[in-house]
Amino acid sequence: MQATILLVTFADQPRRYKAIFYLLQGKQTISNLFAGQEYDLLNQFHLYPNLKWSDYQASLRELAQAGLVTLDSKQALVTLTAAGQTAREQLLARDFWPRAYDYWRMGAALTQWTRLLLAVQVVSNLDHQIKHYQPLTESINVQGHVKRWLRRWGRQGSQGLARELGQAFNALPPRTALIIANSFWSDYDPGVSAGSLAQALGLTAAELPLAQIDCLGQLLTFVHGHAAAYPVLAQLLPVPASPLNASAGWTYQQVLSGKSWTKLTHDSRLKASTLKEHLLQAAILCPDFALTAPAIQQLLTLDPDGYFSQRIQELTALGQFQTTAQSSQQGGVTHD
Amino acid sequence: MTEIDLTKLQTELQQRFGFATFRPGQAALLQALLAGRDALGILPTGSGKSLLYQFMSPHLDGPILVVSPLIALMADQASRIRRQNLGKVAVINSQLAPDERQQLLRQLGDYRFIFMAPETLQQPVVQAQLRQLGLGLLVIDEAHCISSWGPDFRPSYLRLGQLRQQLRPRLTLALTATANTRVRQDILTNLRLSPETFVYQASVDRPNIYLRLQNVPDDQTKWQQTQQLVAEQVPTLIYVATRREAEEVALRLNQAQPGTAAFYHAGLATIERNQIQQLFLKDQLRVVVATSAFGMGIDKSNLRLVIHYQLPANFESYLQEIGRAGRDGLQALAVIFVQPNDQQRLSQRLQTNQLTPGLVQRFFDQPQDPVGLNPGQQTVLQAYQQAGMPAEQVIAILQKTAQLRWRQWENFWAYLTSQSCLRQQLCAYFDPDPPQIQHDELCCSEAPAPRLSALLQQLKLAQVVPAKTAPSDQIRDPFVILTRLF
Numbered sequence: 001m002q003a004t005i006l007l008v009t010f011a012d013q014p015r016r017y018k019a020i021f022y023l024l025q026g027k028q029t030i031s032n033l034f035a036g037q038e039y040d041l042l043n044q045f046h047l048y049p050n051l052k053w054s055d056y057q058a059s060l061r062e063l064a065q066a067g068l069v070t071l072d073s074k075q076a077l078v079t080l081t082a083a084g085q086t087a088r089e090q091l092l093a094r095d096f097w098p099r100a101y102d103y104w105r106m107g108a109a110l111t112q113w114t115r116l117l118l119a120v121q122v123v124s125n126l127d128h129q130i131k132h133y134q135p136l137t138e139s140i141n142v143q144g145h146v147k148r149w150l151r152r153w154g155r156q157g158s159q160g161l162a163r164e165l166g167q168a169f170n171a172l173p174p175r176t177a178l179i180i181a182n183s184f185w186s187d188y189d190p191g192v193s194a195g196s197l198a199q200a201l202g203l204t205a206a207e208l209p210l211a212q213i214d215c216l217g218q219l220l221t222f223v224h225g226h227a228a229a230y231p232v233l234a235q236l237l238p239v240p241a242s243p244l245n246a247s248a249g250w251t252y253q254q255v256l257s258g259k260s261w262t263k264l265t266h267d268s269r270l271k272a273s274t275l276k277e278h279l280l281q282a283a284i285l286c287p288d289f290a291l292t293a294p295a296i297q298q299l300l301t302l303d304p305d306g307y308f309s310q311r312i313q314e315l316t317a318l319g320q321f322q323t324t325a326q327s328s329q330q331g332g333v334t335h336d
Numbered sequence: 337m338t339e340i341d342l343t344k345l346q347t348e349l350q351q352r353f354g355f356a357t358f359r360p361g362q363a364a365l366l367q368a369l370l371a372g373r374d375a376l377g378i379l380p381t382g383s384g385k386s387l388l389y390q391f392m393s394p395h396l397d398g399p400i401l402v403v404s405p406l407i408a409l410m411a412d413q414a415s416r417i418r419r420q421n422l423g424k425v426a427v428i429n430s431q432l433a434p435d436e437r438q439q440l441l442r443q444l445g446d447y448r449f450i451f452m453a454p455e456t457l458q459q460p461v462v463q464a465q466l467r468q469l470g471l472g473l474l475v476i477d478e479a480h481c482i483s484s485w486g487p488d489f490r491p492s493y494l495r496l497g498q499l500r501q502q503l504r505p506r507l508t509l510a511l512t513a514t515a516n517t518r519v520r521q522d523i524l525t526n527l528r529l530s531p532e533t534f535v536y537q538a539s540v541d542r543p544n545i546y547l548r549l550q551n552v553p554d555d556q557t558k559w560q561q562t563q564q565l566v567a568e569q570v571p572t573l574i575y576v577a578t579r580r581e582a583e584e585v586a587l588r589l590n591q592a593q594p595g596t597a598a599f600y601h602a603g604l605a606t607i608e609r610n611q612i613q614q615l616f617l618k619d620q621l622r623v624v625v626a627t628s629a630f631g632m633g634i635d636k637s638n639l640r641l642v643i644h645y646q647l648p649a650n651f652e653s654y655l656q657e658i659g660r661a662g663r664d665g666l667q668a669l670a671v672i673f674v675q676p677n678d679q680q681r682l683s684q685r686l687q688t689n690q691l692t693p694g695l696v697q698r699f700f701d702q703p704q705d706p707v708g709l710n711p712g713q714q715t716v717l718q719a720y721q722q723a724g725m726p727a728e729q730v731i732a733i734l735q736k737t738a739q740l741r742w743r744q745w746e747n748f749w750a751y752l753t754s755q756s757c758l759r760q761q762l763c764a765y766f767d768p769d770p771p772q773i774q775h776d777e778l779c780c781s782e783a784p785a786p787r788l789s790a791l792l793q794q795l796k797l798a799q800v801v802p803a804k805t806a807p808s809d810q811i812r813d814p815f816v817i818l819t820r821l822f
Contacts, residue, residue: 054714110605117607124821134415136607138427140436162822169814181814189820190614192811193598193621195586200811205583209605 002206003059007080007088008097009041010069014077021056024048030277033284037318043102049110096207101217104243104285109213112220112237114142117184119236122146123158124186133187149236160232168222168230176215183212243285251278256290261298276308283315291321341367359384361536366391368534374508376523378515378537381659385511386413389475390422393448396472398506401450403457404477405490407431410451423448428456441465454492457499466503474505476527480512483522491719497528513659514652517768540655540766544662546795547758547780548671550788558673561788562645563592565671566623570640570797574625575657577646579603585645586625595810597623600630628653637664640797644672647682651748651765666800674752686745690738693731700727755782
């Protein structure tokens, strides 16, 4: 990995570098989610699912040797130096950091990106009667998804894909359309290499995939903001209905239905600690968390100094519930 | 083989694959397999090893399991089988999500070709599934990885002999491009193959590849001469030592002539790697600058020029990598740059990567805290540990292989600094019965004579196959792209 990219995730105040590593890798624990909230990195969760600890450590060492960060290995903290802050600003000015992508609203970026590229390859090959070829991904899940999508839409889908992409490109910023379109390839038109695209954009090879994720985020926001006009793309690239997984979604749904904490623990087969974790996930990830719901209020009253209450207080201090006095109807729908 | 048999096989080859004749060794190995004998094929790069098991497919009752060490290699071979529509292919490796993997394992009976890493094969659930299927053919690709005397020794290959006996495939075919006598014996012994196993070993000599040693005093001269070579405008593969260098060299080439080159290394996503292969195979990308991750199994027949911008890890890698040139049998050129400080640099690299007994022992005592080990070394030690070997045995093996690495390196350096026929030296090192090479003006040379420009004029690479490269490596307007794609 390009070590300097990590600078974007650090600050002039000490940060826990292990928590940042797990955030980037996508390890979902309350502690990591809290770190993500605190460091304003929650959207970048799961940005590098294949990141290895040894590579991350090597990058940290490289940054420290270059005088861009200071490391406190005893407490596992990293802090940007003045030179590091300058480098961070310069890096952000290159406009590749995926600000538009939000894992919790949009799902795993690599999965969505691969779905889009594979659909383009399949439809383009179909249009040019190319029958035997290597799909650009080995992922059976993605292949299955695109197959089902194509089966559902048939010929109309392949025409719709080209039309909707054209319309979306007209609506999106020109640079976004340029990056997305120049990432497409099929066995009929092999496109341009990633290296050439990166060079043309003034980015490094490691920065380009992040710029692509940013563009994908813009495309998804646009398509799902106008889902009725973009049915083909919206079904090709479905977004999760809730940021919570099935289990946490169920727990939160019980809270939203007005159940008391006592009734919830009685009805559920899960341990109380697991239920609390689910609710903390909801508190972090659902923008209009039902802080005033009976179960939550009961929990806060029962054990005001306990782990749950403390975390809720911390989130309150971070401004999480400023606009959320009322409960929402969100939650309870499985994460795609 | 009788004349009739050979004719039948050739007819089948023509009908199923569109080739008029077999390459050396293919017919003999197929004859042995069809007669029910296990076989070991030691065939040079580009001699069509994968055709052997592809050809066998309709002649077998059960599926074909190919054990392969590299994800890129598996993906590439699977891709070729799919393109040729030879049967359903499953690739099971670490890139699959757990649910995808389970799904594949459940449906394994639907597949004709199954590709797997040796590590995957060691899992009991996988073995049970394969035993149920009844394998028609077990292929051990890159079989030299089983020998600790080989340069690419993989501890996970060590258990393949035992697994082979448990899986009981009807036939076994071991394949490699590089094996001296010692490695060949190790393959037969460690795979527990019977003395009746048919062995075919071809000479490594590839007369259509001109070998050139290019001694250069400094980086600047090397770069100038690389540009001179790239200016030949022929399909070119440039090997470098690291990912960063691959990116840098490609960038510099593109700055000089936009859209000329792409870099390729294991750090790229599968989608990008596949795309670069596509562009290169279709002559829409002229130069690929790659680490050793590129090439295994990639069959670009009209590759005219292979440049080693930096020295490969060893003699065996060099042989494999230059073997990617001129697979169409036409004139090709392999240039290797040698700098005065290379000897020291590579010796240092060997020393740095060497695992001391203390480090190995510490890893076995505290595997969770691998202090002082780089990621590559950690992977090696983990593999030994997973193979169930005690620390003492691992230390002994590593000491033996360290000595071997030094000897291999000395041999390679002798080649790189020699004044005698390079081709003869290659054959002497790799062939059990090296042929006598008739050195001529299309054989090999060491700089400065003849001059590089004179050599290029003499070989006329660009005229060997008329240039048909049509670079598309320029970014385009989004709407132009959509019109072109759909």
